[in-house]
């Protein structure tokens with residue numbers, strides 16, 4: 001293990017939308033006493049600020065300027081956390097479907113990826129962290145001690161997202177939700193910089209027919225075995 005990892009190992013969890021990354025990471029971090037870093041929330045925060053500032057998603061000059069002046073923090077309360085941008089709480093606003101789709105465009109831009117890469121490495125370098133996202137095991141921490149690639153069928157992921165949106169009172173159909181999930185994944189997989197893909201040494205986990213508890217137990221066991229080894 002790298003000498004910089006004074007707080008423990010780095011666990012990377014990557015995968016497409018709705019695979020269960022956030023839910024599992026939150027629980028796994030609690031069980032292991034690790035810090036949860038939701039990198040998707042950081043990209044969402046940049047997208048929200050770009051939207052508020054009227055910045056087009058391909059305007060690299062203004063995106064560079066935006067990222068230079070942005071301060072993203074997680075304010076923690078037990079296992080829950082708020083996302084703060086320049087001191088303001090954006091936790092709710094970053095979670096809409098509209099911001100999700102915009103995030104997928106903005107996260108493809110090199111200046112945005114470069115800026116967040118630096119922030120994420122700084123947050124995780126000491127270890128004792130679980131980072132979840134799309135490129136943690138391939139780009140952010142290719143030397144992470146444990147890597148998972150969490151997936152589920154597009155239908156199941158769309159169904160999970162649909163249930164979430166309906167519970168929030170949004171009027172959507174199952175078909176359109178699946179379509180949007182598939183569209184965002186395709187965008188994330190086909191971009192030039194840091195596309196969504198499984199790191200060769202990541203443990204694949206297909207959660208289609210698994211409960212959250214089953215996924216959690218499997219990952220916890222795997223991390224403990226790796227740490228012990």
Ligand SMILES: Nc1ncnc2c1ncn2[C@@H]1O[C@H](COP(=O)(O)OP(=O)(O)O)[C@@H](O)[C@H]1O
Nearest residue numbers: 017018019020021022023160164207210211212
């Ligand atoms: N294995 C699972 N079985 C059933 N529902 C799940 C499972 N994993 C996650 N979910 C649910 O699916 C939704 C999306 O999960 P989330 O953790 O936000 O995924 P991601 O972070 O990968 O987009 C949440 O409502 C969550 O409770």
Ligand SMILES: Nc1ccn([C@@H]2O[C@H](COP(=O)(O)OP(=O)(O)O)[C@@H](O)[C@H]2O)c(=O)n1
Nearest residue numbers: 017018039040041043103104107133134135
């Ligand atoms: N490490 C990461 C994390 C997120 N992202 C981008 O941010 C978007 C939102 O990520 P998220 O993890 O919040 O999305 P969900 O899985 O919650 O739907 C993704 O669709 C990606 O475009 C990324 O490019 N790299």
